[in-house]
Amino acid sequence: MTSLDVRETPGPPRPGISTGFAVLLAVVCGVAVANIYYAQPLLEDIGHDLGVGAAGLGFVTTVTQVGYFAGLILLVPLGDLLNRRVLIPVGSVIAALALLGVAVSPGPVLFFIASGVVGLATVVQQVIIAYSAVLASPESRGRVxxxxxxxxxxxxxxARTVAGLLADAFGWRSVFVVSAVLMLGVAGLLGLRLPPELPDRPSVSYRKLITSIVTLTARERVFRVRSLITLF
Structure with a gap:
């Protein structure tokens, strides 16, 4: 989340969001973030099926995490430039397509590429968190x-428990098929339920948003403290 998401800007009062809608967003975030953890308990099955040796098994989860890290830097700031009501469903659809790519991968190359895209698109849950902060009224923001x-x-x-249960019953590929279906459902649901974008969006360049992480870390003690709390 950038500083633009949490600082008050002039404009009409925020109507806030209900507890029920906040719970819905929580479920969506849980479904999305699970995508980058499903593979961890399935490494042996994936390696055996795709012909990935023991040395390459660690790369199975690493590539997803690298994609997620890249998404945090490059995609999450787009929430301050683009309409989140469009950005979030589109990101969910991309995640679903990437998950299907993982599920049908005949070999390691497509699997690794698709896994990287899964990680990249999974940052949609970070966009949702930032958006929930923007939508919430100041007095309810902490609760939301x-x-x-x-x-x-x-x-x-x-994520690991669900992945293990599905893989034991239907094979490791079923985990990613089910997750893809869930993400498509999420995309459709949010496309219908997300409220319109607020009119008081600040104007700032994409480059400034990308580099703001450095300046915020250097200047804002609260930002450093909260980042460390989140890290650990």
Whole structure:
């Protein structure tokens, strides 16, 4: 989340969002973030099926994490430039297509490429968190963010268990097929339910947004502290 998401800007009062809608966003975030953890308990099955040796198994999860890191830097700031009501469903559809690519991969090359795109597109849940902060009224923002981010934690915790159960029953590819279907459902649901973009969006260049992480880290103590808390 950039500083532009949390600083108050002049404009009409924010109507806020209901607890029920915050819970919905939490579920969506959990479904999305789980995508980058599904492969971890399936490494042996994936390696055997795709002909990836023991030395390459670590790369299976690494490429997804690298894609996610790139998305945090390059895609999340787009939420301050583009209409999030469009950006979030589109990102969800891209994640779904990448998950299908993982599921049908005949060999390691396509699998690794698709996994990287999965990580890249999964940052849609970070865009949702930032958007929930913008939509929430100032007095309810802490509660809303607490609800939405709890979905991220639950998604991370449940991802490995769900992946293991599905893989035992239907094979490792079924995990990514089911996840792709869920992401398509998320895209359609959010396309219908997300409220219109607020009119008080600040004007700033994409380059400035990308480099703001450096300036914020250097100048804002609160930003450094909260970043470290999130890291650990």
């Amino acid at each position: 963010l607490g609800i939405v981010t709890s979905g991220v934690v639950i998604g991370i915790l449940l």
